[in-house]
Amino acid sequence: MPDMISVTIKLFAQYREGKFKIDKRFYAKDSTISDVLEDIGLDLGKFPIGVLMVNGRHVEEDFVLQDEQMLAIFPKVGGG
Amino acid sequence: MADKVYRVNMSNLSYKIEEVPANWMGLGGRGLTSTVIAEEVDPECHPLGPNNKMVFAPGLLSGTTAANSGRNSLGTKSPLTGGIKESNVGGTMAGIMAKLGVKALIIEGIPEDDSTFYHLHVTKDKVLIEAVPELVGKDNFFVLDAMEEKYNKKVAVMTIGRPGEMKMLISNISVRDPKGKLRSHGRGGVGAVMGSKKIKCITVDAENYKEVTYADSVKFKEASKVFTKALQENPISGEGLPAFGTNVLVNIINEAGGLPSHNFRTGNSENAEAICGETMAENIKERGGSTTHGCHAGCVIQCSQTYNDEEGNYLTSGFEYEMIWAFGANFGISNLDQIAKIDALMDDLGVDAIETGVTFGVAADTDLIDFGDGAEAYRILKEEVANGTPIGRIIGGAAGNLGKLYGLVRVPVVKNQSIPAYEPRAIKGQGITYVTTPMGADHTAGYAVATNILNSGGHIDPLQKEGQVALSRNLQIASAAVDSTGMCIFVAFPALDDPKCLPALIDMINARFGINLSADDVTNLGVNILKTEHEFNLKAGLTSADDRIPEFMKYETLPPTNAIWDFTNEEIDEFWNF
Numbered sequence: 001m002p003d004m005i006s007v008t009i010k011l012f013a014q015y016r017e018g019k020f021k022i023d024k025r026f027y028a029k030d031s032t033i034s035d036v037l038e039d040i041g042l043d044l045g046k047f048p049i050g051v052l053m054v055n056g057r058h059v060e061e062d063f064v065l066q067d068e069q070m071l072a073i074f075p076k077v078g079g080g
Numbered sequence: 081m082a083d084k085v086y087r088v089n090m091s092n093l094s095y096k097i098e099e100v101p102a103n104w105m106g107l108g109g110r111g112l113t114s115t116v117i118a119e120e121v122d123p124e125c126h127p128l129g130p131n132n133k134m135v136f137a138p139g140l141l142s143g144t145t146a147a148n149s150g151r152n153s154l155g156t157k158s159p160l161t162g163g164i165k166e167s168n169v170g171g172t173m174a175g176i177m178a179k180l181g182v183k184a185l186i187i188e189g190i191p192e193d194d195s196t197f198y199h200l201h202v203t204k205d206k207v208l209i210e211a212v213p214e215l216v217g218k219d220n221f222f223v224l225d226a227m228e229e230k231y232n233k234k235v236a237v238m239t240i241g242r243p244g245e246m247k248m249l250i251s252n253i254s255v256r257d258p259k260g261k262l263r264s265h266g267r268g269g270v271g272a273v274m275g276s277k278k279i280k281c282i283t284v285d286a287e288n289y290k291e292v293t294y295a296d297s298v299k300f301k302e303a304s305k306v307f308t309k310a311l312q313e314n315p316i317s318g319e320g321l322p323a324f325g326t327n328v329l330v331n332i333i334n335e336a337g338g339l340p341s342h343n344f345r346t347g348n349s350e351n352a353e354a355i356c357g358e359t360m361a362e363n364i365k366e367r368g369g370s371t372t373h374g375c376h377a378g379c380v381i382q383c384s385q386t387y388n389d390e391e392g393n394y395l396t397s398g399f400e401y402e403m404i405w406a407f408g409a410n411f412g413i414s415n416l417d418q419i420a421k422i423d424a425l426m427d428d429l430g431v432d433a434i435e436t437g438v439t440f441g442v443a444a445d446t447d448l449i450d451f452g453d454g455a456e457a458y459r460i461l462k463e464e465v466a467n468g469t470p471i472g473r474i475i476g477g478a479a480g481n482l483g484k485l486y487g488l489v490r491v492p493v494v495k496n497q498s499i500p501a502y503e504p505r506a507i508k509g510q511g512i513t514y515v516t517t518p519m520g521a522d523h524t525a526g527y528a529v530a531t532n533i534l535n536s537g538g539h540i541d542p543l544q545k546e547g548q549v550a551l552s553r554n555l556q557i558a559s560a561a562v563d564s565t566g567m568c569i570f571v572a573f574p575a576l577d578d579p580k581c582l583p584a585l586i587d588m589i590n591a592r593f594g595i596n597l598s599a600d601d602v603t604n605l606g607v608n609i610l611k612t613e614h615e616f617n618l619k620a621g622l623t624s625a626d627d628r629i630p631e632f633m634k635y636e637t638l639p640p641t642n643a644i645w646d647f648t649n650e651e652i653d654e655f656w657n658f
C-alpha cells in the first residue's frame with residue numbers, strides 16, 4: 001500500500017466508550033487529523049476535542065499525519 | 081453580629097474573642113492568613129517553637145450558598161520549607177466557622193506542661209480547652225468517632241494522627257468531610273505545627289450557628305446562578321471531573337512525557353494504563369462505589385469518589401491523581417487497589433500524599449525499599465512511621481532530609497518541599513511555579529499545566545521557555561485571590577475559559593458584603609498576597625538561591641522528550657518584577 005500510512009490511535013476518557021483504547025489504522029497519504037476524527041466517529045457534539053497530540057506533542061486538527069505516527073485524542077479533561 | 085477573631089494562647093491555655101481589625105475586614109482565606117502571619121509572626125522564629133502561630137480562616141464566600149465555596153485556609157510558618165505556608169482544604173469546617181462568625185482562629189504559644197495533648201472546642205462565645213489523654217496515640221478516624229459521639233454527626237473536626245503528634249514533616253491536618261471521611265490541609269508539615277502546640281483536635285460547634293447574611297441577597301442569588309451555571313457547563317468541571325476525578329490526568333500527562341516516574345528518571349510510566357482515571361472509573365462501575373462525591377456541601381463539581389475493592393468492600397475515598405501518581409508512577413506500584421489501601425492508611429495517619437509518596441520514591445534509591453514494593457511501603461507506614469521508629473522517623477522527615485541522610489543527588493524538592501505530579505523539565509510553566517511560589521514546590525499555587533497541557537486558557541508549548549514566567553505569574557496572582565474566596569481550585573477551569581465566571585464570582589463577593597470590588601481590585605489583592613508572602617520568606621532567610629530547581633534537572637535529560645531545565649537565574653528572578 002504505497003499511498004497509505006499507518007497511524008496508531010489512542011482514545012481517552014469519554015471517547016473510549018463503545019470505541020477502543022488503542023487501534024492501528026490505515027489512511028491515505030496526506031490525511032489530516034480531521035479525516036481520522038471523521039473515520040472514528042466520536043461524539044464531538046457531546047464531548048468536544050480538548051487536546052490532540054502526535055508523538056507526545058500538541059497539534060491541531062489540520063495536522064497532516066505521517067506514516068507510523070501515534071495520535072492521542074483527548075476530550076476536555078482537567079484536575080490538579 | 082459581626083464576625084470576630086478567636087485567639088487561643090496555648091502557653092496559658094486561655095482565649096480571647098476580639099474585634100476584627102479594620103485592615104483585616106475585607107480579607108478572607110489565604111489573604112487573611114498570610115496577612116496575619118506576616119503581621120504577627122517573627123519570620124526568623126522556629127516553626128515548631130512558641131513564637132510560631134497557626135491561623136485558620138474561611139474564605140470570603142464560605143458559609144454562603146455559593147457553589148464550591150467551602151475551602152478553609154490555614155496559614156503558618158512551615159517546618160518543612162522554613163517559609164510561609166497557606167494550605168486550603170474542603171470539608172465542613174469553613175462553612176461552619178463562617179456561619180458561627182469566626183473570621184479567623186489564631187493559635188499561639190506552646191503549653192509549658194507538654195505531657196499531654198489538648199482538644200479545642202470553639203463555640204459562639206467561648207473556646208473550651210481540655211486535656212485529652214485518651215486521644216493521645218490515636219489516629220484520625222478514632223478521633224472523628226470520638227468527637228461525633230461527644231457532640232453530633234455535624235460537628236466540624238480537624239485532627240492530627242500519630243505522625244503529627246511526633247511532629248513529622250510529612251504530617252497533615254485532617255478535616256472531616258460531609259460523609260465523615262477526611263480531607264487534608266496538606267503540604268509543608270502543617271500537622272507538625274499543630275503537634276508542637278500540643279493540639280490533638282479542634283472542633284467547631286455546628287448546632288448554634290446562624291446562616292450568613294447578605295448585603296444584597298437578590299443580587300447574590302443572581303450572581304450565584306450564573307456562577308453555578310459556568311461550573312456546570314464547562315466540559316472539565318461539568319463532565320470530566322465528575323466522571324473520572326482528578327486521576328483522569330494520568331494519561332494526558334503521561335502522553336506529554338510529563339509524568340514523573342521512577343523518582344523523576346523518566347516522564348512516562350509503564351503503569352499509566354493500570355492506574356489511570358479510566359481504569360479507576362471502570363473498577364468503580366464494576367464494583368459499586370461512586371465516581372461523584374463532594375468534599376464539602378455545595379460542591380457542584382464533585383471530583384471526589386468512593387473506591388471499593390474487588391469484593392465491593394470500601395477501600396478509600398478522595399482518591400486523587402497526586403496520590404496515585406506518587407505511589408503508582410513515581411514509586412512504581414502497578415496495582416491500583418494496593419495504592420488505595422495505602423491511601424486509606426495515610427488518611428488515618430494524616431500524612432501528605434505528595435510528600436510521603438515522593439519520599440518513598442527517593443527511598444527506593446536506597447536500601448530501605450525497592451521500587452514498586454507496595455506491601456513494604458504499607459508496612460513501613462503502619463509499623464515504622466506510625467510508631468516513630470528510627471526508620472519511621474527517616475521516612476517521616478520527608479524527601480529532602482532523606483536525600484541528605486543518604487548522600488543522594490536525585491532529590492526532587494524545591495525549598496525542601498517535594499515536587500508534585502508534573503515534571504518541571506517537560507512542563508516548564510509548572511516548573512516556574514514550583515521554583516517561584518513562596519510555598520515551596522506546589523502545583524496549586526499557579527497551575528500552568530492548564531495552559532501548557534490541557535489547552536485551558538489557550539496553549540503555551542510546555543517544552544519552550546517563552547511565555548512561561550508571565551503565565552505562571554498571572555496564574556499565581558489569580559490563585560492567591562481565588563484562595564481568598566474559599567473557592568476550590570477547579571473553579572480555575574471555567575474561570576480560564578468562560579468570560580462569565582470570574583465577574584459572577586466578584587459579583588457574589590460584592591453582594592455578600594455590600595462592597596464594590598472591580599476585577600482590578602481582585603488582581604491587586606492577589607498581587608498583595610504574593611508580595612506579602614515573598615517578603616516574609618526573605619525576612620525568614622530564604623533568598624533567590626532558593627528559587628531554583630534541583631540541579632540534576634539541569635544536566636540530566638528526561639525521556640521521552642529529552643527535555644532539560646534550561647532557565648537562567650535571571651529569567652527566573654524576572655518573575656518578581658511586578
Ligand code: SF4
Pocket residue numbers: 148170373374375376379380381382383384568569570
Ligand atoms: S471539585 Fe473536588 S476538590 Fe473541589 S470542592 Fe468539589 S470535591 Fe472538593
